[in-house]
Amino acid sequence: MDSLTIAVPTGRLMDGAASLLARLGLPLDRSGEDRRLLVEFPGSVRVLVTKPMDLLTYVEQGVADAGMIGRDMILEQGRDVYELLDLGFGACRAVVALPEAQVTRLWQPGRNLRIATKYPRLAGRYFEEIARAVEIVVLYGSVELAPLVGLADGIVDLVMTGKTLRENHLCEVAEIARSSARLVVSRGSLSRSSRLSEFVERLQTLLADRERGVHA
Amino acid sequence: MRIRGADRPRWRQLPAGVRDQTAEEVAARRRLESRLLEVFARWGYVEVATPTLEYLDTLVHGAGPGLGDRLLKLVDSGGEVLTLRPEMTVPLARFAATRLLPAGRHPLRLAYVATVFRGQERGSGRLREFTQAGVELIGEAGVQADVEVIALAAEALLTAGVDRPAISVGHAGFLRGILGTLPDAAAGAARDLLYRKAFADLEGVIATGPVLEALRLLPSLRGPDALDRAQALATTAESRAALEALREVLDGVVAHAQPVRVEVNLGLIRDFEYYSGIVFEAHAPRGGMPLLGGGRYDDLMARFGHPAPATGFAVGLEERVLDAVAEKARLRPAVAVRYAPGAYRTAVQIATRLRKVGLAAVIAPAGSSAGSGPAVCTVTVGPDGFTVEAGGRLRAVAADDVLDAVRSAIGAGVWIP
Numbered sequence: 001m002d003s004l005t006i007a008v009p010t011g012r013l014m015d016g017a018a019s020l021l022a023r024l025g026l027p028l029d030r031s032g033e034d035r036r037l038l039v040e041f042p043g044s045v046r047v048l049v050t051k052p053m054d055l056l057t058y059v060e061q062g063v064a065d066a067g068m069i070g071r072d073m074i075l076e077q078g079r080d081v082y083e084l085l086d087l088g089f090g091a092c093r094a095v096v097a098l099p100e101a102q103v104t105r106l107w108q109p110g111r112n113l114r115i116a117t118k119y120p121r122l123a124g125r126y127f128e129e130i131a132r133a134v135e136i137v138v139l140y141g142s143v144e145l146a147p148l149v150g151l152a153d154g155i156v157d158l159v160m161t162g163k164t165l166r167e168n169h170l171c172e173v174a175e176i177a178r179s180s181a182r183l184v185v186s187r188g189s190l191s192r193s194s195r196l197s198e199f200v201e202r203l204q205t206l207l208a209d210r211e212r213g214v215h216a
Numbered sequence: 217m218r219i220r221g222a223d224r225p226r227w228r229q230l231p232a233g234v235r236d237q238t239a240e241e242v243a244a245r246r247r248l249e250s251r252l253l254e255v256f257a258r259w260g261y262v263e264v265a266t267p268t269l270e271y272l273d274t275l276v277h278g279a280g281p282g283l284g285d286r287l288l289k290l291v292d293s294g295g296e297v298l299t300l301r302p303e304m305t306v307p308l309a310r311f312a313a314t315r316l317l318p319a320g321r322h323p324l325r326l327a328y329v330a331t332v333f334r335g336q337e338r339g340s341g342r343l344r345e346f347t348q349a350g351v352e353l354i355g356e357a358g359v360q361a362d363v364e365v366i367a368l369a370a371e372a373l374l375t376a377g378v379d380r381p382a383i384s385v386g387h388a389g390f391l392r393g394i395l396g397t398l399p400d401a402a403a404g405a406a407r408d409l410l411y412r413k414a415f416a417d418l419e420g421v422i423a424t425g426p427v428l429e430a431l432r433l434l435p436s437l438r439g440p441d442a443l444d445r446a447q448a449l450a451t452t453a454e455s456r457a458a459l460e461a462l463r464e465v466l467d468g469v470v471a472h473a474q475p476v477r478v479e480v481n482l483g484l485i486r487d488f489e490y491y492s493g494i495v496f497e498a499h500a501p502r503g504g505m506p507l508l509g510g511g512r513y514d515d516l517m518a519r520f521g522h523p524a525p526a527t528g529f530a531v532g533l534e535e536r537v538l539d540a541v542a543e544k545a546r547l548r549p550a551v552a553v554r555y556a557p558g559a560y561r562t563a564v565q566i567a568t569r570l571r572k573v574g575l576a577a578v579i580a581p582a583g584s585s586a587g588s589g590p591a592v593c594t595v596t597v598g599p600d601g602f603t604v605e606a607g608g609r610l611r612a613v614a615a616d617d618v619l620d621a622v623r624s625a626i627g628a629g630v631w632i633p
Contacts, residue, residue, distance in 0.1 A: 191481055
């Protein structure tokens with residue numbers, strides 16, 4: 001029998017991914033004790049736990065047949081994978097935010113604008129579209145800090161509730177993209193694996209039930 | 217800008233995505249190349265070549281502006297932007313449309329083995345320089361031509377010895393037919409998403425309804441009953457014609473009776489936007505990216521001034537393909553011809569005779585190293601005559617018997633050039 005490998009990301013999407021997997025009979029130990037990165041289940045099913053930044057590489061190379069990952073990461077990395085389903089959790093938005101007192105700077109073309117972000121390609125494409133010249137500073141964590149200390153004039157980041165922005169006196173000035181968790185599938189696996197098709201169908205049924213408010 | 221320290225020299229490293237190849241690796245690649253060209257030749261495809269360099273304009277004219285980011289470009293002394301070709305279909309379309317077809321030759325069956333180049337694919341682990349082998353059948357519109365090219369693709373995979381190859385076949389017209397029922401703006405937005413394989417984003421640009429349903433079902437339309445399931449979604453003449461063409465092509469391919477799984481996959485989306493009809497790709501049991509891909513591109517030749525239907529495929533000679541032939545590819549057995557002082561002239565005569573029969577001969581003074589290559593046999597030209605040594609066994613031979621002694625020492629028929 002062919003094997004089936006599903007990749008899930010650590011971080012903010014882990015809870016949602018683990019809950020879907022549990023409903024499909026693939027419970028991950030979430031007690032915090034379990035540090036395994038590769039979990040084997042009966043029937044040659046494996047779950048791979050990766051950093052969100054790395055997940056698409058595993059799927060693109062076909063090492064994982066499918067993965068659950070935010071649309072933000074798909075847009076940022078532009079990898080060659082099929083994005084099949086909206087998994088309905090992990091909703092957030094990628095926005096441009098500037099300090100409350102300086103929001104008009106975005107629309108002052110004479111002004112140089114430095115934008116700190118974890119999403120340089122996503123941000124770059126947006127500013128290209130609105131034809132605003134910016135300088136992009138790539139950071140790997142807490143980008144809200146950058147405008148507070150003068151490293152950047154503004155940020156591009158994901159927001160869920162907007163609380164972090166408010167606490168750091170940042171004000172959303174534009175929405176770049178909406179994101180939620182997606183099911184991505186490798187080109188090779190989609191072409192050859194009937195186990196993957198079956199997994200996608202079960203997931204689809206589960207999501208449809210969820211949408212209708214049916215709780216199995 | 218940071219200046220690199222002289223203590224951290226770059227000369228040990230290669231640029232990302234390019235590789236050196238050892239003698240064994242080159243032998244495996246050459247063997248595969250010549251076997252593929254031989255198969256192509258037996259199907260009537262003649263080998264042609266185009267230059268490595270093309271104008272950026274040529275490639276964008278053929279493959280669309282989306283190609284720009286994926287190219288390796290350079291600027292020549294006149295300020296022209298040149299590119300290293302990323303694939304062979306557009307260069308061959310240019311060659312055929314501007315020179316071969318106007319000369320009245322048609323249909324054309326062209327084959328190639330070529331090094332192709334891609335722009336930097338940041339950290340993806342993909343190669344920027346690799347070899348592709350492929351064919352183009354130009355000037356034939358019928359289903360027969362599609363069948364021929366798919367069957368030849370299967371033959372190429374079998375020739376390469378790929379484990380359990382599977383070919384998926386789709387049709388660009390099925391999708392085009394479905395999108396044709398949408399207003400232009402929505403169809404364009406949907407096409408952009410589908411080109412990125414972003415099926416989950418479709419509901420953002422298309423209203424809920426049968427078209428959205430049909431598009432979202434595309435990736436699941438694969439396997440033996442896919443055509444029957446797709447029938448209900450084919451609401452336009454173009455979609456129905458696409459399914460009919462797929463059915464005929466599959467019937468035709470079955471007639472070739474090759475041990476290769478060929479099945480319908482209507483979710484297939486190819487990388488280049490010039491595809492207009494039947495499209496196909498082949499996958500190995502492992503790996504995310506296809507081994508081989510191709511399809512029909514009936515509008516491309518017209519862009520170069522000579523309309524003609526065309527179809528073809530390319531297979532990348534990458535590890536998954538080369539590994540299958542690597543074990544069978546052998547280096548030529550080498551014979552070391554060593555000479556004592558004063559015997560150089562005789563050693564040259566011996567080496568020349570060995571070379572004439574296809575063996576590798578390396579001349580070296582006795583006592584020195586014979587240099588590179590796996591020497592399986594040593595002939596020593598001494599002051600008192602000749603010795604032949606192989607596998608630890610040494611024997612003295614007469615001048616006229618050296619060749620026979622070497623042949624029997626390395627095993628008769630061991631080398632088939």
